[in-house]
Amino acid sequence: MYRGRSRTRIPVAVSRCSPVAVFGVFGVVGVFGRSAGVGHNGGRMPTWKAHSLATPQPDQLDLDRGDSVRSTVELPGVPIGTAGKVILANGFNWLRYRVRFSNGVELADLDGRHLEPTGRAARRLARRQSR
Numbered sequence: 001m002y003r004g005r006s007r008t009r010i011p012v013a014v015s016r017c018s019p020v021a022v023f024g025v026f027g028v029v030g031v032f033g034r035s036a037g038v039g040h041n042g043g044r045m046p047t048w049k050a051h052s053l054a055t056p057q058p059d060q061l062d063l064d065r066g067d068s069v070r071s072t073v074e075l076p077g078v079p080i081g082t083a084g085k086v087i088l089a090n091g092f093n094w095l096r097y098r099v100r101f102s103n104g105v106e107l108a109d110l111d112g113r114h115l116e117p118t119g120r121a122a123r124r125l126a127r128r129q130s131r
Contacts, residue, residue: 051092060095061112062128067121069099073114077105083118 063069067086071078078084078101087106088098097115098108117125 057093059112061097061115061117062095062125063089063097063115063117063121065089067117068119069097069115069121070118071101071114072116075105075107075110075114078103078107084115 063086065086065088069084069086071080071082071084074080082101082103084099084101086097087100088108090096090098094111096109096111098106099110099115100106116122
């Protein structure tokens with residue numbers, strides 16, 4: 001069964017979740033005609049829990065997105081001591097970060113060997129270590 005104009009034929013499939021689910025180019029178009037998209041589940045699915053053996057090393061930095069950092073070594077296009085902001089936190093066993101520095105350079109795969117936290121991030125990590 002197809003629905004739509006003769007030139008743009010969209011297949012329709014019956015789903016158990018909704019009376020009619022239409023599969024389009026950009027994702028599932030539901031009953032209300034809005035595109036669900038990939039990764040947009042509206043909070044219905046629980047977040048993924050890391051494996052119990054996937055724990056970071058004890059000396060690694062545990063930063064979050066938006067944390068302020070400073071470079072501790074010379075990086076390509078980034079002199080020592082340049083301030084930056086974490087824009088992506090990645091990894092399970094090797095925590096690594098993508099950082100946008102104040103001089104406009106953006107570098108990935110940086111960790112505790114390259115960065116030190118500043119501001120709120122430094123205070124938060126110091127509080128965690130004191131526990």
